[in-house]
Amino acid sequence: MDLNELLERVNSKDTFLQFVKALKDDKIDEDEKEKTNPSSPYSSGANGWENGTISSFLESIEAYGEDSEQIKDEPNWKSFALLLYAGKFYE
Incomplete structure (x- = not known):
């Protein structure tokens, strides 16, 4: 099952x-792929990760939380998952 499907089920x-x-697991898989076949530093990694450091990952979570109308004031498990998922790619 891919990440989008899992996200929908949270x-x-x-x-x-x-x-x-x-x-x-997706990040670990990408890190292994990048060891043998590195992506351009100007594009995302093999699995679509834009944010490979913890600081850039957290910065993206913060930005997505501020920008997204999908994150409501009332917390829920899906909102937490969506924030983490956005940390993968949101800039």
Whole structure:
């Protein structure tokens, strides 16, 4: 199951943690791919990661949280997952 499908299924602590594991595994997979076949420094990585450092990842989460109308004031597991997912690519 891909990350988008898992994100759509997040509705509880358990499904959130499944999503977090899959996101982590996706980054580990990309890191391994990049070791053997590096992407251009001006494009995303093999699995679409734009933000490879923790600081850029967190900066993207913050920016997405401020910019997105999908993140509501009332917290829920899906909003948490969406923020983490946006950390992968949002600039």
